[in-house]
Amino acid sequence: MVVFLNANRRLVSSARSLSASRSGLALARAMSSGSAQAQRVFQLKLDPLTGNSEWVVIEEDAGGTAPEGLHQGLLATTSYLDMLNDSRRNRAFREAIDKAVARPCRVLDIGAGTGLLSMMAARAMGLGDSPTCHSNNGSVTACESYLPMVKLMRKVLRANDMARSITVLNKRSDEVRVGVDIESRADVLVSEILDSELLGEGLIPTLQHAHDMLLVENPVTVPYKAIVYGQLVESTYLWKLHDLYNNEAEILDGIHLVPAGLERIIGVKLQQHPMHCDAIRREIKLLSEPFRIFEFNFGKRPESHGETAVHVKATGSGQVNAVISWWMLQLDDEGSIHYSTAPKWITLSGAGNWCDHWKQCVWFIPGKGVPLAKDEEISLRAAHGDTSISYQLEPHQPKSTGGDHHVKGGDFCLTLSPERIAIYGDAEWRLSVLNALKTVLQRRAPSLCVIADDSIFLALLVARFSTASHIMALFPGLQDKGIHYLKAVADANGFSMDHVEFVRKKMANWTGDDTHNKAVDLLIAEPFYYGSGGMLPWQNLRFWNERTALDSLLSKDASIMPCKGLLKVCAMSLPDLWNSRRSLDKIEGFDHSVVNPTLGACGDAADGGPCLPFYVWQCGEVKELSQIFTVMEFDFSRPISPCQGKVKVKFSERGICHGLVLWIDWVMDAENSIVVSTGPDRRHWKQGVKLLSTPVAAGLQGSTNTGETSCLIVQTSFDPSNGELVIEHVPS
Incomplete structure (x- = not known):
């Protein structure tokens, strides 16, 4: 049996646009076309126990069939489910599309996913498979490059009687040809090819090609435009994620990972880092009001490069450790429909449901940061390329050309993740x-x-x-x-x-x-x-x-x-995370229940869906409902072997239990006196989260309250042939 591990969910979603990363393009490229030939897609197969990886080909025969379980495995660990559960996003796009497609027109949906936006456009024009619905010269074309998602989209279209009303193209948008794939240029573009940074999924190259080859002059677009905002902040936590040299100087163990004179031999990659900044709000001092950085009009052909200088006035004194940024979509031309990824401390952002597919972004200011006095004005220079945005505080920082964080003179620099640098410090x-x-x-x-x-x-x-x-x-x-x-x-x-x-x-x-x-x-x-x-x-x-x-x-x-590893488990209340992974029903009137098994929805799968890696402390509202229990031991003094474990996880707090959080504590010495934990209170490691199919009311031992459960029986088994950990749980 082939096991696929999508450690990077963006790898899948990035393939939705034409200018995705090279690995994303290889992942989703259709290798052949035509009814007489099979379609195929490459998928990276990784063996977690050996580190070996290989590209394998997943083929779909000319009849459009492929093993059902195979595609489910490919999509269950992606961010599609989280995105489809974002009700604010769905409502904003539906309202904007209803306004934009008020008459019959030619609509192109790039990166169509499950076809939700395409169906919204078709409904707005009165298109459908029903005999009472007729073409009236309107058309909708859904362009999606990722073959497993195309298969899922076709199911969704059939479930909503839209299969004959929407033309589905299993291609990247730069492979679409007018007169071949679509009859003529489109009047309306609907798309959502945005990541936390806005540009990382190839928004700019996608729009460039669309305006050059696929759209009429001055097309209607949904979204209408996007605005990137930023804010200067002071934060010890953010500082420790990148400045190992100055943090290490305060540690008196005599070890010099970053010796004097080699201050930049270890650094983070010079890029924006997605993060749920609301989780560290109490550890952030705001040093400025929000300021506008870039504006991208989707109805115009964007430039590949742009620069701007923003003059920022300090609202307080402190050390600028980072620029926190986010974006706001204006979905209609009138400016009445908006969606924002701003942190909750921004008043205008409004209250919205937590989601994991879009976060804020953090740009680290090198070293200890830049001192700033109240009412002082500082210049922030921002530059964007095709897929990223970078910043410099002038004149305090040398101008950056992007890429890896290199030292002057071309000296060696080892780039590590922010979390790894924080661990070493x-x-x-x-x-x-x-x-x-x-x-x-x-x-x-x-x-x-x-x-x-x-x-x-x-x-x-x-x-x-x-x-x-x-x-x-x-x-x-x-x-x-x-x-x-x-x-x-x-x-x-x-x-x-x-x-x-x-x-x-x-x-x-x-x-x-x-x-x-x-x-x-x-x-x-x-x-x-x-x-x-x-x-x-x-x-x-x-x-x-x-x-x-x-x-x-x-x-x-x-x-x-280490001598052994201890698999730890804790029952937790995780309402935000559970809701982002829950089963789908109707989304703005369109039935999506057919996607639940494939996308691993926790409310649809009997076992709660796949176990996924998360920084639990960043998962919105979180509360521990039990003590921490050891469910299994891995004894490294002996060769690898199958392991099983079973434990009764007793609730110690009342609340709603949404899932189990699991991690490994590494026992470093034979006396079991030195243990390195990777649990939720240690922020720099991800934990595994196994959501329940249905949340349970947690009660205390001996409670007689109706409907409460006092504990969960958790069983685990480890298979050394593939590195899989099976987790089962039943209430008791």
């Missing part, structure tokens, strides 16, 4: 790992030490504190970047690279020759694998698989760090 985390390593080194020095993961922190520690050991570092994700980094910081940390070896060979293929015919007596990891930030917590059990691959080369008394 966390004094408590560093102390735990440092103490665990010192303990094991006291027993194992000198030794042959293998570092199985991408932890530059562990590699640096072993190189410094065990100078007599031979160190073999895999860096499976960082590759050459990892060893290049160690070379750059070696002198500042007092170690020599003479006893550090970088191994490019996968551990599964190691022989005695690779270990110089010596037994490995120390195998360590955090575990952390570069690029796995969007994955489920147990997918870091790749360490266990690699430990197993090395089993024949381990000494009989080899030390393994």
Whole structure:
């Protein structure tokens, strides 16, 4: 059985437009057309236990059939369901389309998804499959490049008697040809190819091609325009997500991940980072009023590049650590229909339902930030390209050209995620790992030490504190970047690279020759694998698989760090997240119930749908309803094997339980005294969330209140053949 893991949900949604990322285009491109040939789509298949990935071809035969379960697996972890549950978005588009399509016209829907906007346009013109509905010269064409979504759209159209009224094109918009795919240029464009940054799904190239090749002059568009806003803020939390050098200076452990003189050797990618900023409102000091940055008129051909300088007056004194930005859609030309992704502290944004598909964006100001006095005016220069927006505070920052955060002179710079930088700058985390390593080194020095993961922190520690050991570092994700980094910081940390070896060979293929015919007596990891930030917590059990691959080369008394993993579970109230993943019924009058199984709706699936990775603390309203329980243990002293666990999760608080939150605590030492948790109170790791099919009323043990449940029986099983964790739960 083929298992598909969509760790990055935007990979799927990005394929909806013509100028998606290269991986998105490969994912969704139709490889052939015509009734006599099969259609096919590429999907990235990832094995979380080995790190191996490959592109596999999913074919649909000429009759339009493909295994049903296959497409369900592809779409259940995407953001489509969350988007379709956004009632504010749906209502705004319906009202605007009703106004824009008041007479028969030619409508083009780019990135059609389930066909919701197309059906809105068809209904506004009186089109439908009913005998009482006739063409009256109006037409709707739905353009969608992602084959599994096209199949789902056709089901939705049939369920709403719209299949013969809407022409569906399984193509990217830049592949559509007037006179071939559509009869003539469209009068009206409806589309929603927007990400949290606005431009990341290829809005600008899509509009450019549409205006050049597919639309009449001065077309009607829904949305009508978009405006990007920003605000200057001070926030210690945001500062710690990117400035490792200054944070590390306050930690007295003697470890220098960012030594003096190499202040920018580690940095975040110079881009906007999506985040639910309402979750950190109490940790933010607003230093300005909101200000307008860019305006994009969908009815005009946009430019690929634009710059503007915004003069911002400070409303308070502080240190500017970040620019928080959002956008507002004006969906109609009169300016009466709006939708905004603004944080809730912006009065005009109004109260809306929480959603995960659109967040605010954060642009980090380098270093400790820029000091600002009340009433002082500062210039913010903004620039946009085809797919992104960047900022500079002038004259305090050098002008940026975008891309990775490089140092002057072209010196090496290792780019990491904001969360990884914050972890490396966390004094408590560093102390735990440092103490665990010192303990094991006291027993194992000198030794042959293998570092199985991408932890530059562990590699640096072993190189410094065990100078007599031979160190073999895999860096499976960082590759050459990892060893290049160690070379750059070696002198500042007092170690020599003479006893550090970088191994490019996968551990599964190691022989005695690779270990110089010596037994490995120390195998360590955090575990952390570069690029796995969007994955489920147990997918870091790749360490266990690699430990197993090395089993024949381990000494009989080899030390393994971490020693084991503890699968933790907590019952929680998650109303916002549950509502964003709930079953669909009617959306603005259109039946969408047919999509529920395919999109993994929690209220439709008997098991609550797939377990998905989230930063739980950013999931809107959240409340713990139980204590934290250990449901299963993974013993790394032994080779990988199937595991099962069962626990009674007793409610300790009353409320509505919407799901289970699961994570792994890593036990670093044999005495079980040093544990690194990745739970919800540790903000820099994602947890796995298993939503209930139907929320239950949580009651206390012994409660006689009708309808209340005192506990949930949770059972889990881990399959080492594919890395899957099956989670089952029943009320008790």
